[in-house]
Amino acid sequence: MKTALSLSATMLLTTLTTLTSTSALATQCNLNSQYLKADYTITNTHKNKQSSQILTLWRNNKQVAHQSDVTTELWQHLANKQIRPIRYFNAQQRGIEYQPSEVRGVQNWSAKNQLVDNQLIEKMTLKKTQGTGCDEVKNYTYQEGENTYSLAFYSQTQLVKSFTVNNTKNQTMTLLSLNKVSYNKQQVTSQFAQWDRFQTTDYADIGDNENDPFLAKMINLGFIEHGATGFYNQQGEAIQGGHHH
Numbered sequence: 001m002k003t004a005l006s007l008s009a010t011m012l013l014t015t016l017t018t019l020t021s022t023s024a025l026a027t028q029c030n031l032n033s034q035y036l037k038a039d040y041t042i043t044n045t046h047k048n049k050q051s052s053q054i055l056t057l058w059r060n061n062k063q064v065a066h067q068s069d070v071t072t073e074l075w076q077h078l079a080n081k082q083i084r085p086i087r088y089f090n091a092q093q094r095g096i097e098y099q100p101s102e103v104r105g106v107q108n109w110s111a112k113n114q115l116v117d118n119q120l121i122e123k124m125t126l127k128k129t130q131g132t133g134c135d136e137v138k139n140y141t142y143q144e145g146e147n148t149y150s151l152a153f154y155s156q157t158q159l160v161k162s163f164t165v166n167n168t169k170n171q172t173m174t175l176l177s178l179n180k181v182s183y184n185k186q187q188v189t190s191q192f193a194q195w196d197r198f199q200t201t202d203y204a205d206i207g208d209n210e211n212d213p214f215l216a217k218m219i220n221l222g223f224i225e226h227g228a229t230g231f232y233n234q235q236g237e238a239i240q241g242g243h244h245h
Contacts, residue, residue: 034060041176042176058191064113074086088195094201095201097201114158124141126138146170149164150166151163
């Protein structure tokens with residue numbers, strides 16, 4: 001009798017352990033999302049006109065990069081929580097290094113690391129959650145003024161699956177959609193090492209290098225001043241680092 005009881009207790013314990021581990025699996029994700037390459041398409045629609053561009057998000061532990069056709073914006077998350085940006089020019093293999101104090105606007109790591117600011121996500125309403133583990137997607141919506149925001153977010157890897165800003169009054173829509181993602185750490189570290197080999201100039205020293213044809217051209221094009229604060233800020237505005245005139 002005693003043996004039967006202990007056997008039943010063991011079976012019950014095993015069942016409970018199995019249930020607990022199955023439940024834990026639902027929220028568990030073993031992917032290392034600190035090292036990744038995520039390819040996105042940004043589609044802008046105004047009335048019947050549409051244009052699109054490719055953006056690649058790179059994560060390399062305490063560094064994040066947004067790579068587009070012409071430039072790559074790279075940010076380093078420093079120990080003192082400040083963010084130090086570097087703007088690389090892909091074709092010319094050149095770069096401008098900035099100090100945190102030389103950047104206009106509020107610097108927010110989440111907007112860089114995941115393309116949408118956590119402060120914006122906190123304002124949104126969670127409508128539903130789909131999938132489990134690494135495939136868990138949280139769907140959010142938010143209405144502010146004329147704009148409607150819709151976000152599908154991989155919560156475990158903190159990656160945007162899709163993000164839409166729709167303005168019915170202006171008949172404009174911006175869609176950020178994830179095409180593919182890879183977690184190849186070697187590929188990531190290799191790419192960051194390649195950028196690190198580019199010739200860079202400190203923003204503070206640009207005035208002393210006016211004879212440099214590359215820098216002169218970039219100054220004329222308005223590419224030098226750095227006002228990038230991430231991608232989508234807490235107001236939901238697209239603030240991708242670009243050139244300022």
